[in-house]
Amino acid sequence: xxxxxxxxxxxxxxxxxxxxxxxxxxxxxxxxxxxxxxxxxxxxxxxxxxxxxxxxxxxxxxxxxxxxxxxxxxxxxxxxxxxxxxxxxxxxxxxxxxxxxxxxxxxxxxxxxxxxxxxxxxxxxxxxxxxxxxxxxxxxxxxxxxxxxxxxxxxxxxxxxxxxxxxxxxxxxxxxxxxxxxxxxxxxxxxxxxxxxxxxxxxxxxxxxxxxxxxxxxxxxxxxxxxxxxxxxxxxxxxxxxxxxxxxxxxxxxxxxxxxxxxxxxxxxxxxxxxxxxxxxxxxxxxxxxxxxxxxxxxxxxxxxxxxxxxxxxxxxxxxxxxxxxxxxx
Numbered sequence: 001x002x003x004x005x006x007x008x009x010x011x012x013x014x015x016x017x018x019x020x021x022x023x024x025x026x027x028x029x030x031x032x033x034x035x036x037x038x039x040x041x042x043x044x045x046x047x048x049x050x051x052x053x054x055x056x057x058x059x060x061x062x063x064x065x066x067x068x069x070x071x072x073x074x075x076x077x078x079x080x081x082x083x084x085x086x087x088x089x090x091x092x093x094x095x096x097x098x099x100x101x102x103x104x105x106x107x108x109x110x111x112x113x114x115x116x117x118x119x120x121x122x123x124x125x126x127x128x129x130x131x132x133x134x135x136x137x138x139x140x141x142x143x144x145x146x147x148x149x150x151x152x153x154x155x156x157x158x159x160x161x162x163x164x165x166x167x168x169x170x171x172x173x174x175x176x177x178x179x180x181x182x183x184x185x186x187x188x189x190x191x192x193x194x195x196x197x198x199x200x201x202x203x204x205x206x207x208x209x210x211x212x213x214x215x216x217x218x219x220x221x222x223x224x225x226x227x228x229x230x231x232x233x234x235x236x237x238x239x240x241x242x243x244x245x246x247x248x249x250x251x252x253x254x255x256x257x258x259x260x261x262x263x264x265x266x267x268x269x270x271x272x273x274x275x276x277x278x279x280x281x282x283x284x285x286x287x288x289x290x291x292x293x294x295x296x297x298x299x300x301x302x303x304x305x306x307x308x309x310x311x312x313x314x315x316x317x318x319x320x321x322x323x324x325x326x327x328x329x330x
Contacts, residue, residue, distance in 0.1 A: 033180045033181060033198045034200075035198050036201070036203070037170075037330075038171050038313075039171035039173070040168040040328060042151070043069055043150060044150060044151070044171025044172055045146050045147050045172060045173060045174035046132065046133065046134050046135070046171065046174070046197050047131075047151070047172075048131070048170040049064050049130060049131040049132075049133075049152065049153075049154045050154060051108060051131055051156065052158075053108040053124050053125055053127055053128060054128055054280060054282050055109070055125065055126075056126060058158070059161070060128075060159070060160075061107075061109055061159075062154060062155065062156050063108070063157075064108065065152050065153055065154075066103065066104055066106070066133060066169075067102070067151055068101065068149055069101070069149045070186075071101055072100050073097065073098060073099050073102075074147050074150075075097050075098075075136050076096050076097070077095055077133070077144075077235070078093060078095070078106075078132075078133050079131065079132045080093065080108075080131050081130050081131070083127055083266075083283060084127045085284075088266050088267065089265075089266035092120065092122040094111075094113060094120050095139040095142070108124050108125075128280070130223045131154075133150070133152075133169075135150065137187070141234060143234075144174075144190040144196075144197070144235070145174075145188060145189055146183070146188045146195070148174065148183055148186065151168075151171065152169040153167060153169055158319075161217070161319055163323065163324030165317055165326040167327070167328070170313055170328060174188070174195065174197055175197075177193065177195055178194060178195075192227060192230075196229060196309075199309055200311040201312060202303050202312060202314075204303065205330065207298065207299055207316040209276060209297065210297075210318070211295040211318075212323070216276045216277070216318070216320050217271070217277055217318075217319045218277070218279055218316070218318050218319070219269050219279050219316070219319075220268075220270050220271065220315075221267075221268070221314065222262075222264045222313075223267055223312070223313040223315070224242055224243040224264060224265075224267070224311065224312050225310070226239050226240070226241045226309055241306070241307075243263070243303055243306055244304045244305040245260075245261070245264070245288075245302070245303060247261075247262065247289065247300065248301075251294045257292060258289055258291070260288050263305070270286040270287060270288055271286065271287045271288065272288050272289065273289045273290070273291075273293065274290070275292075276318060279317065279319055313328065314328070315328055316329055
């Protein structure tokens with residue numbers, strides 16, 4: 001009798017566990033995978049670059065290098081989101097083709113596609129912003145696909161400041177949205193429902209800074225864009241997004257010095273404070289923390305205002321000529 005009662009009790013527990021698993025399995029919605037940051041040291045399915053092509057006013061020019069590390073070919077859609085005074089994130093775009101194990105350098109002074117076609121007619125000189133390179137199924141449909149073999153970097157030459165910024169591209173994986181973490185097979189089309197690019201949405205961004213005797217400058221860069229898997233032409237497009245920053249500066253003595261609120265529409269490149277000014281005020285002589293005079297410390301930024309499929313990335317470059325460098329924010 002005890003044996004039968006124990007068997008019934010065990011069966012009830014088992015039935016309850018199965019029912020719970022069944023219920024949970026069918027009530028969790030399929031959502032995009034959200035990550036705080038993408039990849040800078042590994043191959044990925046989409047690449048994001050910062051560029052500054054303002055040679056006349058600020059002596060800056062940019063080279064972008066893209067590599068296909070696969071033995072198989074791929075088509076890509078190149079989007080350049082350009083910014084100039086009064087024009088935020090206008091798009092210059094073209095399609096390109098990479099054979100297996102191929103690499104190519106885009107000189108933004110005169111952009112020549114890798115496939116050997118004519119130079120891109122749209123002039124990006126005297127603009128700054130970011131570039132998104134997406135693998136696509138073909139140049140007619142431009143549907144985004146998974147192709148985990150791309151990597152690259154950008155070179156920004158500052159002749160006036162006498163420095164050079166070399167920065168790896170930020171990569172995004174193509175994953176299954178139903179499982180959340182399984183990288184999709186190469187050439188699978190991404191629809192933003194069953195699968196798509198990971199969404200980069202940091203809650204906090206951080207960077208440290210210091211100044212040296214002399215003139216100190218900064219490029220505090222924010223990039224925000226939305227994934228549109230059904231753009232007006234039918235394929236994928238990275239389109240202008242927006243974000244809000246609530247930043248606080250901490251000095252080298254761990255004191256919370258000031259709070260700074262900044263909102264941005266798609267892109268900005270500004271200075272840090274009254275000690276580390278804007279390196280290139282082409283889009284406006286703006287500071288993250290005006291009135292602040294902290295020479296050394298770190299910055300903590302709370303990021304808000306992001307919607308579904310909206311991405312936010314931060315870059316910091318601190319320069320005391322002839323020293324300078326750039327990195328993605330943590």
